[in-house]
Amino acid sequence: MPIIINTIEEALKRLRSLNENNNQRIIIGIVGKPGAGKSTLTSYLLENLVKEKAVLVPMDGYHLSNKLLEEYEKADRKGAYDTFDARGYSELIKRIKSDSDSDIYFPIFHREIEESIVAEGVVLKECKVVLTEGNYLLLDNHGWQDVKSFFTESWYIQIDDDLRRERLMARSIRYGRSPEIAYKWTHGSDEVNAKVVETTMNNADVILAL
Template identity: 45%
Template sequence: MANISENPVQGLVLAEEYIERARALAKKNKRTILAIAGAPGSGKSTVARLLHEALKEISMIVPMDGYHLSNKELERLGRKERKGAPDTFDVWGYKSLIERLKNQQENEIIYAPEFYRTIEEPIAGSIPVFEDIPLIITEGNYLLLSQGKWQTLASIFDERWFVTAPVAERQQRLIDRHCYFGRSEEDAKAWVAHTDEPNAQLIEQHKQNVDLDIEWRNI
């Protein structure tokens, strides 16, 4: 298992081997979909962002989180207190988007939704994807989950990366994130313990078809 480390002068740095691996994917003669999965707080979004920053001209990030069900729909289903669990996403909607992206037509713009933490809601049509971008980086918790509807996704990705982090670091990162977006520390710790952590254990125990394992340290 490879490591990502922190450069104390320049900040977080993604290992060159990962950048070159992704660059090679972008040189294929077709649109390539790179999936980056991992538990909540593992660092997968940061890996995706650093990868895109290194390959800005040839890549685009399309997150899975845009397919969160709305708070209104979660209330109707009685699932709002488990927001972020596998059954609180529109899996088929996300899968349809990835299939469209794999077969994007010339001069076609495909619009993807994006999740905004400031309002805790997804907004449709937020991310325009142009047909001349060879590498789509998609990231999310359940992309490689071997259960339920999610298990149908792994085969549509061209390459699958999985990011892990030490449990204590991952949990603290989540607590800090929840507090930043308005929860009290007590509520944040409770949400991590009763919602995020059970999801994390499910993800790490039931991942499938991984091409590359990445261990994130010292974020």
């Protein structure tokens, strides 16, 4: 059964304890439905982990390009589990776990342009704590199945769905979608993806009931 944590302060305390009691690089996989607050949590953790030499590696950098999504006729499903380079992401996390002798570069996704920029992020060789967040880190098929084995721990964020959808709507509008399109995306594609993510909750080591 997953451990239950109720505050972000408890999450920080747990992460620091893991780091203090482990000589290896710590990798925490943070999972949640779209709009669950993954970015908010990771921002809080990073702000308080300066001396631990922490870095964030988002799964979103492995979005397939808009060009490929158009070619594969998946543009209207962008964000679904099969619209990412799952194997590429898995290999990145595997290398982060096993290679502490080299700086490791990774792509970062930008919502304002809806594309990723290659090698924009870096895990420095001296980095001790790596946070990685995304929707499908606990999925056990479609190329995602090996990812969990590379984590020190996996955390799943569980929050009220109405609040989550409100956040998604606001985020979509902030990045230029009309309220009508934002509503359609939030209650359409994003909701389908959310149901997939929900099926993976019991695969987590820790549930953050925030």
